[in-house]
Amino acid sequence: MRLAPTVTLLLLLGPLLAGLAGTLAPALGVFPALGGTRPSLAPLHALLAWPGLVPASRLSLTTGLVATALSLAVTTLIMAGWSNTAAFRWMERALSPLLSVPHAAAAFGIAFLIAPSGWIARALSPWLTGWTQPPDLLIVQDPWGMAMVMGLVAKEVPFLLLMTMAALPQTMPRRSLTVAQALGYCRVTGWLKAVFPQVYPRIRLPIYAVLAYSMSVVDVAIILGPNTPAPLAVQVVRWMGDPDLSMRFIASGAAVLQLLLVLAAIGLWRMGEMLVACLGRLWIDRGGRGHLDPLLALAGAGAAGLSAAGILFGLAGLALWSVAGFWGFPDALPDRLSLDGWARHGPMLADPATETIVIAAAATLLALALTLACLEAEHRFGLTPGTRSLWLLYLPLLIPQIAFLPGLQTLALLVGAETGRGAVILGHVVFVLPYVFLSLAGPFRGWDRRYATVAAAMGVTQNRTFWQIRLPMLLAPVLTAAAVGIAVSVGQYLPTLLLGAGRVQTLTTEAVALASGGDRRVIGLFALAQTGMVMLGFALAIGLPRLVWANRHALRGTA
Amino acid sequence: MSAGLHLDDLCIRHHGAALVRLDVHIAPGEVLTVMGPSGIGKSTLLAAITGTLPPGFTTTGRITLNGRDITHSAPENRHAGILFQDELLFGHMSVGRNLSFGLPATLRGRATRRAKVAAALAEIGLEGFGPRDPATLSGGQKARVALMRMLLSEPQALLLDEPFSRLDAALKDQMRALVFERARDRALPVLLVTHDPGDAKAAGGRVVTLA
Numbered sequence: 001m002r003l004a005p006t007v008t009l010l011l012l013l014g015p016l017l018a019g020l021a022g023t024l025a026p027a028l029g030v031f032p033a034l035g036g037t038r039p040s041l042a043p044l045h046a047l048l049a050w051p052g053l054v055p056a057s058r059l060s061l062t063t064g065l066v067a068t069a070l071s072l073a074v075t076t077l078i079m080a081g082w083s084n085t086a087a088f089r090w091m092e093r094a095l096s097p098l099l100s101v102p103h104a105a106a107a108f109g110i111a112f113l114i115a116p117s118g119w120i121a122r123a124l125s126p127w128l129t130g131w132t133q134p135p136d137l138l139i140v141q142d143p144w145g146m147a148m149v150m151g152l153v154a155k156e157v158p159f160l161l162l163m164t165m166a167a168l169p170q171t172m173p174r175r176s177l178t179v180a181q182a183l184g185y186c187r188v189t190g191w192l193k194a195v196f197p198q199v200y201p202r203i204r205l206p207i208y209a210v211l212a213y214s215m216s217v218v219d220v221a222i223i224l225g226p227n228t229p230a231p232l233a234v235q236v237v238r239w240m241g242d243p244d245l246s247m248r249f250i251a252s253g254a255a256v257l258q259l260l261l262v263l264a265a266i267g268l269w270r271m272g273e274m275l276v277a278c279l280g281r282l283w284i285d286r287g288g289r290g291h292l293d294p295l296l297a298l299a300g301a302g303a304a305g306l307s308a309a310g311i312l313f314g315l316a317g318l319a320l321w322s323v324a325g326f327w328g329f330p331d332a333l334p335d336r337l338s339l340d341g342w343a344r345h346g347p348m349l350a351d352p353a354t355e356t357i358v359i360a361a362a363a364t365l366l367a368l369a370l371t372l373a374c375l376e377a378e379h380r381f382g383l384t385p386g387t388r389s390l391w392l393l394y395l396p397l398l399i400p401q402i403a404f405l406p407g408l409q410t411l412a413l414l415v416g417a418e419t420g421r422g423a424v425i426l427g428h429v430v431f432v433l434p435y436v437f438l439s440l441a442g443p444f445r446g447w448d449r450r451y452a453t454v455a456a457a458m459g460v461t462q463n464r465t466f467w468q469i470r471l472p473m474l475l476a477p478v479l480t481a482a483a484v485g486i487a488v489s490v491g492q493y494l495p496t497l498l499l500g501a502g503r504v505q506t507l508t509t510e511a512v513a514l515a516s517g518g519d520r521r522v523i524g525l526f527a528l529a530q531t532g533m534v535m536l537g538f539a540l541a542i543g544l545p546r547l548v549w550a551n552r553h554a555l556r557g558t559a
Numbered sequence: 560m561s562a563g564l565h566l567d568d569l570c571i572r573h574h575g576a577a578l579v580r581l582d583v584h585i586a587p588g589e590v591l592t593v594m595g596p597s598g599i600g601k602s603t604l605l606a607a608i609t610g611t612l613p614p615g616f617t618t619t620g621r622i623t624l625n626g627r628d629i630t631h632s633a634p635e636n637r638h639a640g641i642l643f644q645d646e647l648l649f650g651h652m653s654v655g656r657n658l659s660f661g662l663p664a665t666l667r668g669r670a671t672r673r674a675k676v677a678a679a680l681a682e683i684g685l686e687g688f689g690p691r692d693p694a695t696l697s698g699g700q701k702a703r704v705a706l707m708r709m710l711l712s713e714p715q716a717l718l719l720d721e722p723f724s725r726l727d728a729a730l731k732d733q734m735r736a737l738v739f740e741r742a743r744d745r746a747l748p749v750l751l752v753t754h755d756p757g758d759a760k761a762a763g764g765r766v767v768t769l770a
Binding site: 382383384448449450451452453454455456457458459460461462468469472473475549551552553554555 | 606609610611613614633634635636637638639640641643645647649650651660661663692693694695708709712714718
């Protein structure tokens with residue numbers, strides 16, 4: 001029990017550090033199995049000679065920075081304009097379903113909406129556009145990565161909203177806002193000047209995680225991002241999958257470059273923070289009360305509504321395609337609905353679905369056990385976690401996956417370790433654990449310790465108190481954390497692909513592999529199955545406590 | 560001379576600074592009231608006796624209960640029962656299970672344990688409340704269940720952390736009478752911390768004021 005935090009850190013940071021080393025070595029020419037026994041600059045030269053280098057790096061930077069800045073702006077405007085309103089409570093309810101849609105499924109949904117032959121074009125044709133054929137426009141996979149930014153923003157706004165709402169209560173926003181409004185400040189301006197500066201430091205790490213993720217994401221980039229050149233991370237995956245194993249040198253070099261780009265972008269963002277803080281102080285000093293506020297609030301709501309609609313209508317589109325009979329352009333709806341697609345392709349789902357469940361369940365159980373052991377050790381031995389441990393927890397979310405997963409695969413190859421389901425599960429734990437921990441830590445630490453005192457005073461052992469009092473009382477948050485873990489695991493693309501060495505096929509890897517084929521019925525099927533699995537997890541997390549504690553008023557859960 | 564609760568030169572320090580100093584002996588059946596404004600360390604004193612001091616606190620001196628030195632015992636081996644101002648009934652258990660959870664494991668046999676719980680419920684005027692959800696009880700009923708749960712665990716002392724402060728006036732008198740009566744019946748040394756002079760008066764014993 002006392003060792004739990006150490007074991008957890010090892011499981012979390014071990015793969016990270018080993019993977020980084022395994023990426024760095026081939027980048028410097030060291031890869032004995034492929035004849036690289038001495039350091040050389042050859043991989044670096046090869047990388048520099050690649051004509052796509054500059055555009056691919058630029059794409060990674062621009063899409064990442066723009067997506068993060070837009071997500072933060074929308075999140076801030078929603079919080080500033082709408083927190084504590086009736087509309088806000090409605091938005092809150094929409095949050096969990098939006099969060100539970102895996103990135104790949106959301107990206108497919110949006111692609112099906114905005115493509116030249118997508119739902120929006122169909123709805124407007126031919127009466128408005130005059131199109132009787134899909135126009136020859138590159139909307140999805142546009143060279144600037146705008147579609148990709150849109151997909152990322154739609155998924156990251158709910159995440160940042162959730163993190164902001166979790167951080168808010170510590171700053172007593174209502175009082176600050178009331179005071180600001182009493183001083184004559186309008187809502188949005190008052191919130192930006194009085195509340196935002198207190199909240200921002202508390203959501204800084206999640207924002208950096210969004211930045212790192214957006215810059216190096218692979219599955220969303222394959223579906224929505226540009227192709228020639230693709231963003232850098234996608235190119236690394238292509239090189240890693242090349243039958244010519246010597247391509248791993250350049251792949252590793254590019255992976256290291258991706259890491260440096262992310263670190264540079266985080267540094268750039270940090271400088272931007274300071275600049276904005278400076279400008280913000282001047283703005284506050286001027287004392288303007290704000291007149292554009294209603295417009296800003298509306299803009300925030302509009303952007304949020306648009307991104308929510310993107311995901312929800314995207315899902316509806318996926319569902320419709322999966323049961324569509326003949327659906328010619330420009331018909332807004334298919335000729336007829338049929339379950340032929342499900343009957344024909346449904347059996348294809350069985351194996352990847354089982355694999356997805358097994359991996360998600362194993363990774364989540366392991367992460368949950370480690371998290372509970374850490375938190376209980378903290379409770380029993382009076383350990384006080386500092387900000388440093390929070391940074392360590394966030395590290396797997398700040399270091400781009402593409403920077404260390406190839407290295408892990410290379411290392412496994414080097415030492416002859418087994419890649420496959422076991423490696424994939426351990427790989428998933430690295431990403432599942434931080435989210436499970438972040439989700440459970442608050443409720444676990446918030447539990448009234450006097451219950452433990454009462455139990456101890458009655459002569460009850462700490463173990464019995466943990467199993468019979470604390471865990472049952474925390475059933476709802478534990479299940480919520482489990483559902484979050486399952487959602488994270490189901491959505492993982494890169495760890496499954498790289499650590500499974502292509503032999504482990506989950507719903508996500510299969511769906512992304514289908515992207516280039518473009519059979520919308522099959523894609524719809526896989527994306528729906530993927531989303532359904534995550535939603536089932538959340539439904540169980542909400543439903544089970546109500547069922548188990550049907551007769552226990554205090555514990556039916558608030559989720 | 561060893562029966563009862565002894566606090567011998569007990570000193571609780573927080574990061575080295577002395578917070579509470581006490582040297583008292585509470586005889587079986589006696590109630591000692593410790594008074595003082597909030598923030599003076601009254602609850603900390605009780606945490607030192609139950610063995611649940613938060614990190615950063617250290618104690619010197621000795622705590623003995625009926626001759627056993629419990630200064631460094633694990634909390635669950637001290638047998639020092641405690642009641643807080645909140646009842647802290649376990650919300651996932653029925654009223655009856657809350658009570659049986661407190662019964663010592665040495666009390667064997669389902670029927671015996673059940674009978675004991677039923678008798679305890681009868682003693683506090685809650686016959687037939689066993690299967691109820693604790694959330695459906697009134698404040699006074701919860702307080703009585705909490706008292707009974709602690710007593711069923713057969714503690715050798717009773718610590719009271721402002722247990723009457725949340726009750727309204729009429730209920731307060733009832734609960735005070737009930738708690739002190741049961742403690743006296745069982746010859747328990749009682750340590751009451753409070754800022755309410757009414758509690759001290761009802762307890763009727765010695766009063767120590769922390770300042």
